[in-house]
Amino acid sequence: MKDLLNKIDNFKVSSSLRRGIEKESLRVTKEGVISQKPHPMALGSALTHPSITTDYSEALLEFVTPVYSDPVEMLKFLEDLHVYTLQQMDEEILWANSMPCLLEKETKIPIANYGSSNVGKMKSVYRRGLLHRYGSAMQVISGIHFNFSLSDDFFLLLHDIEESTQSIQDFKSKMYMNAARNIHRHSWLIPFVFGSSPAICQSFLNKTRGEFSLKKFDDKGTMYFDGSTSLRLSNLGYTNSEQGKIKICYNDINSYATGLREAILTPEKRYEDIGIKVDGEYKQLNSNILQIENEYYSGVRPKRVALSGESPTNALLRGGVEYLELRSVDVNAFSPIGIEIEQVYFLDVFLLYCLLDKNELLTLEMNKRFRSNQELVARHGRQKNLNLFNGSEDVPARELAKEVFDNLFQIASKLDNELGEKYYTNSVQHFYDSIDDSSKLYSERILNEMKETGMCFFSTTMARSHDYSKRLKGKSLSEQVKVDLDQASASSHLKQKEIEDSDVLKFDQFLEEYFKQNSRP
Numbered sequence: 001m002k003d004l005l006n007k008i009d010n011f012k013v014s015s016s017l018r019r020g021i022e023k024e025s026l027r028v029t030k031e032g033v034i035s036q037k038p039h040p041m042a043l044g045s046a047l048t049h050p051s052i053t054t055d056y057s058e059a060l061l062e063f064v065t066p067v068y069s070d071p072v073e074m075l076k077f078l079e080d081l082h083v084y085t086l087q088q089m090d091e092e093i094l095w096a097n098s099m100p101c102l103l104e105k106e107t108k109i110p111i112a113n114y115g116s117s118n119v120g121k122m123k124s125v126y127r128r129g130l131l132h133r134y135g136s137a138m139q140v141i142s143g144i145h146f147n148f149s150l151s152d153d154f155f156l157l158l159h160d161i162e163e164s165t166q167s168i169q170d171f172k173s174k175m176y177m178n179a180a181r182n183i184h185r186h187s188w189l190i191p192f193v194f195g196s197s198p199a200i201c202q203s204f205l206n207k208t209r210g211e212f213s214l215k216k217f218d219d220k221g222t223m224y225f226d227g228s229t230s231l232r233l234s235n236l237g238y239t240n241s242e243q244g245k246i247k248i249c250y251n252d253i254n255s256y257a258t259g260l261r262e263a264i265l266t267p268e269k270r271y272e273d274i275g276i277k278v279d280g281e282y283k284q285l286n287s288n289i290l291q292i293e294n295e296y297y298s299g300v301r302p303k304r305v306a307l308s309g310e311s312p313t314n315a316l317l318r319g320g321v322e323y324l325e326l327r328s329v330d331v332n333a334f335s336p337i338g339i340e341i342e343q344v345y346f347l348d349v350f351l352l353y354c355l356l357d358k359n360e361l362l363t364l365e366m367n368k369r370f371r372s373n374q375e376l377v378a379r380h381g382r383q384k385n386l387n388l389f390n391g392s393e394d395v396p397a398r399e400l401a402k403e404v405f406d407n408l409f410q411i412a413s414k415l416d417n418e419l420g421e422k423y424y425t426n427s428v429q430h431f432y433d434s435i436d437d438s439s440k441l442y443s444e445r446i447l448n449e450m451k452e453t454g455m456c457f458f459s460t461t462m463a464r465s466h467d468y469s470k471r472l473k474g475k476s477l478s479e480q481v482k483v484d485l486d487q488a489s490a491s492s493h494l495k496q497k498e499i500e501d502s503d504v505l506k507f508d509q510f511l512e513e514y515f516k517q518n519s520r521p
Contacts, residue, residue: 001407004356005414007161014418016151017348018323020067021078023331023338024142025085026095027059032102032462034109034140035059035092042088044489045496047114047123051081051488056127056139058110061085061094067147071344079337079472084485086473093469096338098232098331100140101201101458109136117500118510119309122285129284129291132274137204141232142331144339147303148351149323169320173253175355176302176321180250181362182354183300184370186404187328188377188388188397189350190299193431194343195229195381196330197237198443199450199457205236217447220456227383229443230330233299234378246289248296251361253321256302257313261518263290285511299328299374314517326351328374333446333461336468345427349411357407366391382438398435405432 027035039046039058046054055062063081068074086094095101103109111127114120130139155172164171202221205214214223214236224231231237246263249255264286271287285291293312304322306315326347331338362370369389377397380386387394405428412424434440439448450460477485505513 001353001357001410004161005410008157009414011154011157012418013150013154013352014415015069016154017352018067018069018149018151019071019074019344019348020147021063021065021074021339022145022147022325023063023078024055024144025061025063025082025331025338026057026100026140026142027061027089027092028095028102028465030091030093030466032095032458032465033104034100034102036108036110037092038110038113040085040088041493042489043085044492045115046112047117047120047492048495048499049488049492051485052085054112055142056112056130057136058112060112060140060142067149071341071348075337075339075341075344078339079475080477080481080485082337082472083475083477084482086469093465094472095142095461096331096336096465096468097333097461098142098197098230099200099204099237099457100137100142101203101461103137103140103201103203106131106136109140111136115496115500117496118503118505118507119499120496121507122511122514125282126285126291126294128282129274130295132283133271138237141237143232143327144329144331146326146329146344146347146351147323148326148347150352150355173302173320176324177250177252177256178357178359179324179351179355180300180302181359182357183324183326183351184250184362184367185359185391186350186354187299187370188373188381189401189404190326190328191230191233191330191374191378192381192397192401192441193346193434194329194332194442195233195378196333196442196446197230197232198228198447199224200231200236201456201458203458217450218454218456220459222450222457224447225379227380227386228378229381229441230328230378232330232378233328234375237378246296247364248298248367249362249364250302250367253302253316257317260290260293260296260313263296264288264292264515264518286515299326301325301327309514311514311517324351330442332442333464334442336472342427342430345412345424346408346431349408349415349424349428352415353404353407353411356411382441382444401435402432405435408432 029035039054043052051064053062054060063078065074065077111124114123155168159168159171199217199222202223205223214225217224246259248259266289267287268289275283276287290296302316302321303325304315304319306312332340373388376386376388386397388397388400390400408428412428415424416422438444
């Protein structure tokens with residue numbers, strides 16, 4: 001790592017960093033029950049609004065920032081989206097944790113509605129399929145997706161250093177896929193340092209499909225694992241038991257796309273029993289292992305912005321990797337907007353390290369072992385005697401963490417030298433300190449808070465949700481920001497209407513045409 005950093009010493013890497021955030025937030029009543037109200041009209045169309053949309057449920061908001069070179073500006077925009085949204089929500093509040101509470105019947109969790117267009121119907125049917133396959137409880141877990149990329153100038157420099165004969169786009173794709181493999185290798189580090197969902201409500205456990213060996217944290221319905229950090233990323237969070245049957249490879253774009261396509265084309269008996277179109281109504285898009293690529297629950301996705309009607313795999317094969325989407329970040333319970341600036345600095349360093357550190361191609365077995373590391377840390381990451389697989393053998397997790405941090409400090413120092421500040425080094429040092437002092441971890445701070453106050457997970461999160469929502473709702477937006485968001489909302493309704501009016505195919509034919517692009521040769 002040091003040799004490579006010396007070779008790029010005169011290049012200002014900090015100016016090449018690009019990032020954006022997608023942050024999910026569950027709308028709940030002032031009593032903490034998932035909202036039954038539709039997506040507020042004042043927030044625009046969830047189908048077409050560039051910054052405020054929904055995920056699985058009408059109640060599960062998703063805030064999307066543009067791509068930023070300045071992380072402070074990015075978080076300011078994310079805060080503005082929270083403020084604007086809360087000011088349109090009457091008495092409802094935003095839930096301040098990844099894990100939901102007070103879940104009633106799964107049928108009472110409203111699936112997101114995107115209107116009458118074919119593309120809107122497809123999004124809703126896909127979610128209906130998720131309901132029938134996994135239940136709604138899993139689907140209203142929220143999180144943060146961190147989108148990361150670097151400027152072309154940076155890749156041109158690396159291209160010259162390596163004396164590569166590839167086209168610059170093929171070289172970029174190779175580097176991003178290298179980063180994706182390293183993210184898998186070190187995926188356990190994210191729930192360790194950022195995990196903020198160490199406990200859940202019994203109401204969530206009652207709605208999940210599976211048996212888990214959770215322990216009682218208190219007599220008020222709070223459950224946890226010894227040493228848990230991020231139950232969102234554990235086997236009771238985002239899981240798909242059938243995904244063990246598919247072979248997703250991150251060694252190159254073609255292998256990755258082929259693996260996803262095979263999963264979309266491979267029938268699954270359990271899903272066939274659900275049916276596709278029953279009594280004239282779609283229950284799911286198809287009965288295969290995956291309905292579409294988004295159903296593959298991975299900690300990282302290589303991505304490219306798709307053209308209208310284009311599938312994600314076709315977009316990658318057409319233009320190569322444009323950016324990486326890191327999907328393993330919990331909503332930070334200690335931040336009103338779910339993420340703090342020091343986390344962004346850490347992610348910049350971590351993802352840059354993953355991109356620069358050369359690695360071997362991953363076998364399917366290695367992928368499986370590294371995925372197991374993440375599961376172990378999600379469930380038991382704070383245990384002092386935890387061992388993890390390092391690529392060749394099991395070693396103490398804390399020793400492995402310190403090895404990774406040695407490289408992170410080198411990159412942080414390079415970035416800080418460029419800026420004349422200590423932002424990156426201070427961030428890495430902060431999270432490094434939590435390796436030996438777990439009381440600094442978000443996950444342990446949450447559990448300690450509950451012990452000290454005697455409040456359960458629901459009551460603790462409920463109090464925090466009310467506090468954050470009140471504080472954010474009371475903030476003032478600049479006149480320009482308010483005008484911009486008002487216009488974006490109004491324009492999005494018009495755009496949805498235009499899409500609906502322009503449809504010429506019946507929905508059945510639309511789906512048939514869409515899935516043709518993923519057919520086997």
